[in-house]
Amino acid sequence: MPLHTYGVLITRAVDTRREGAADTPHYQIHLTDDTGTHYRAAVNVLSQEKPAELLYLVDEDFRHPVTERLEGLPSGWNSLRPGPAGPNLDFVRGNCFDPAAMRTLPPDASGPDNDLADLLDHWVRRAVADQDARLYVFGERFGPEPTTKDKVFGFLPGNGVHDIHMNQGNGGSFGRDDGVWQDGGILIRHPAGNRWVAVFLAFQNQAWHTDDVTGHPIDDTDPSRPAPGSRRVRIVAALVNPAGPAPEAENITLLNASPAPVDLTGWHVADANGRRSPLPAGPLAPGAALPVPLSGGAQLGNRGGRITLLDAAGLKVDGVSYTADQAAREGWTLVF
Numbered sequence: 033m034p035l036h037t038y039g040v041l042i043t044r045a046v047d048t049r050r051e052g053a054a055d056t057p058h059y060q061i062h063l064t065d066d067t068g069t070h071y072r073a074a075v076n077v078l079s080q081e082k083p084a085e086l087l088y089l090v091d092e093d094f095r096h097p098v099t100e101r102l103e104g105l106p107s108g109w110n111s112l113r114p115g116p117a118g119p120n121l122d123f124v125r126g127n128c129f130d131p132a133a134m135r136t137l138p139p140d141a142s143g144p145d146n147d148l149a150d151l152l153d154h155w156v157r158r159a160v161a162d163q164d165a166r167l168y169v170f171g172e173r174f175g176p177e178p179t180t181k182d183k184v185f186g187f188l189p190g191n192g193v194h195d196i197h198m199n200q201g202n203g204g205s206f207g208r209d210d211g212v213w214q215d216g217g218i219l220i221r222h223p224a225g226n227r228w229v230a231v232f233l234a235f236q237n238q239a240w241h242t243d244d245v246t247g248h249p250i251d252d253t254d255p256s257r258p259a260p261g262s263r264r265v266r267i268v269a270a271l272v273n274p275a276g277p278a279p280e281a282e283n284i285t286l287l288n289a290s291p292a293p294v295d296l297t298g299w300h301v302a303d304a305n306g307r308r309s310p311l312p313a314g315p316l317a318p319g320a321a322l323p324v325p326l327s328g329g330a331q332l333g334n335r336g337g338r339i340t341l342l343d344a345a346g347l348k349v350d351g352v353s354y355t356a357d358q359a360a361r362e363g364w365t366l367v368f
Contacts, residue, residue, distance in 0.1 A: 034199075034211025034247065037173040039111040040102070040119065041193045043071055045159045045167050049184055050140065050149045056080055057139050059152045062185045063167060063192075066107035072182050072192035073169045075218070077139035077148040079235045081204070086148060086197070087134040087234040087257075090155065094219065094230035096128055096353050097304075097336030102168060102219075109173055109193075116304065120213040121170050123198050124242055127338045127351035128217075129232055131240055131257035155220060155229055164223045171196040171216035198232075200247035201239035201255065210247035241347050253347060264290040265316065267341055267352050268368055272332040275363035282326045284339060285365075288316040296322075298344030303330040304337040334359045 043063035051057040061073040078084050101119035112118050121128060137148040144150060159165040175191035182190040196216035199209050218231040239255030242248060249255050269285040284301060288294050293315035300308040301324065309329035316322055326332065332339065336359065340351040352368045359366070 034114065035172040035195060035209060035214050037111060038114070038120070038171070038199075038211075038214040039109055039173060039193075040105070041065075041071055041073070041109050041167075041169040041171075041173075042102075042105055042107050043167055043169070044163075044165070045156055047160065047185065048153060048156055050153070051077075059149050059156075060184045061156055061167070061169075062187075063169070065109075069108060070182070070185070070187035070191060071109075072184055072190075073167075073171075073196060073218075074192065074194040075152060075196045076233065077152070079237070081206075081235070081237055083136075083236045085136040085138055085236065087136055087236055088148060088151065089129050089134045089230075089232045090151065091129060091230040091232075094228040095355050095358070096126075096230075097338070097355055098126070098128070099219070099221075099228050100336060100356060107166075111173075114211065114213050116213060116306075118213075121215040121217050122200075122213045123215045123232065123234065124200065124240060124348065125212065125244075125338075125340070125351075126215075127340060127353040128230070131234075132260045132262070134232075134234065134257065136236070152231065155231060156218075159220050159222075162222060166221050168219040168221065169193050169196060169216075170218070172199075196233065198234035198238050201242045201249050202235075203237060203239075203249070207248060210242070212242070212244060212247045214247075250347070253345075261289075263350055264288060264292075264294050265296075265341065266350050266368075267339055268321070269365050270332060270339055270352070270354070270368070271365045272337070272354060272359045273334050273362050273364070282332045284324050284326065284332075286311075286316065286322045286324060286341070288318055288320050288322075291318050293317050299349075300342045300346075301326065301330050302340045302342055303332060305331075307331060308342070332359075 047062035049060040172195040177190035239249035297313040
């Protein structure tokens with residue numbers, strides 16, 4: 033079953049604590065909201081299962097429609113209903129980042145800038161130093177515990193958020209936490225320049241093809257994330273906001289980056305609402321680019337959106353996203 037209380041905690045970071053050698057070490061963040069309520073974010077830096085090192089990705093200039101959906105949410109804890117309509121994170125369906133770009137780091141190692149705790153410390157300490165910076169921490173709520181002090185920072189009541197990582201595609205006993213549109217992560221907003229930094233974490237044994245209802249791994253598919261440079265067909269461009277009145281002639285451009293033809297028969301393009309447009313049947317030659325007009329199915333909204341490429345089995349091949357600002361220039365093609 034999915035997480036019990038998924039949501040996003042909007043707060044200011046005031047302190048951090050690194051945990052040493054332990055069964056499940058975490059990077060701990062002390063947070064406060066605008067009412068003065070204290071919270072702790074427990075961020076995993078090591079898995080209980082092998083391979084133990086976590087996958088991570090940091091986007092220093094994160095641009096995604098989820099940031100616009102976070103506007104107007106109050107400081108403190110915000111429960112989020114499941115589904116794609118809200119500011120929820122989903123590493124498979126949300127097209128937040130390219131999984132092939134994720135890397136591994138040890139949880140803690142001697143020396144500077146060489147482990148996952150160092151990386152988290154770099155970005156969170158900057159937010160601590162910036163009075164205006166706000167952390168948006170996605171995960172599962174724990175507490176409040178009225179009579180129990182927080183075990184790390186000592187505030188009362190104990191209160192916070194954990195499961196700040198991918199929460200689908202699990203195996204074994206952790207499959208109980210699987211769900212869709214409930215992944216964890218940390219977004220840091222620095223109002224100066226309206227800059228967002230995103231930190232995403234996942235376990236190496238989690239699957240990247242998951243059921244759209246349960247979030248469980250899909251049987252008889254390769255569960256591993258794509259290796260860098262291995263995707264044969266990519267979405268490389270989209271005309272989201274064509275010149276002229278509606279209905280607009282939107283299109284996307286695909287590229288076959290592989291040395292062999294790829295049969296696109298049965299493939300589709302899906303938009304953020306799940307509407308699909310079929311691709312032209314037949315082979316796409318090696319190195320060839322293919323403009324695909326969208327009609328009678330997928331629609332690319334001008335207020336930001338997602339574009340997902342699905343193969344004949346309905347499995348995700350590639351995915352991109354764009355913001356309202358990126359779509360604002362009429363007649364310009366977005367290049368991904």
